[in-house]
Amino acid sequence: MRSLVLAIAFLLGAPAIADSNMPPAYWANRQLPDAEQEAKAQALMEELRCLVCQGQSIADSDADLAGDMRDLVRRRIAAGEKPDSIRAWLVDRYGDWISYRPTAKPVSWPLWAAPIILLIFGAAAAAGRMRRRRK
Structure with a gap:
């Protein structure tokens, strides 16, 4: 009986352990100070699929990985990189599936x-x- 209770506790506790204890990436939920750069980042984030949610763009997803990808996009845009080169890098890394653009x-x-x-x-x-x- 004791081992059954322990097994059930482990099964029910597993989802709680799966949550990240890390704080979100800096630019995950903040906008860039430059409105033009933020508009470029926002447009690109709408075209990129969340790898966790799969049915949402990284702009709409609340997944930790989507937040990290938003941070990555905003940092690269702020550094002066073009959205097309960022998309190309992500497609290279994750495959064509990541982009909503056919x-x-x-x-x-x-x-x-x-x-x-x-x-x-x-x-x-x-x-x-x-x-x-x-x-």
């Missing part, structure tokens, strides 16, 4: 062509059905 690489061409092909097949099926009804 790529035009040949590997993604089927994804671009699929809606057009499905529309053509749908139109052909509808036309065939209409012809059969007329007869």
Whole structure:
């Protein structure tokens, strides 16, 4: 019985241990003093996917990793780096998936062509059905 209680305590206590005790990164929740730089950082952060939440941008996510990425973006923008080079570095590090901006690489061409092909097949099926009804 004692070991069962201990096992349950460990299972229920694990999520509490998973939280970070580290303070958030400096620029994670602060805006840059220069409004133009902050606008560039904000635009870039809206285009980057949170690696933890996966359905949110790093601008919208409350995850610690998203805060660290916001800090990284703001620091690099403040240092004068261009948003495109920051995005390229992040894509290099984490892969194309991190960016909400679609790529035009040949590997993604089927994804671009699929809606057009499905529309053509749908139109052909509808036309065939209409012809059969007329007869």
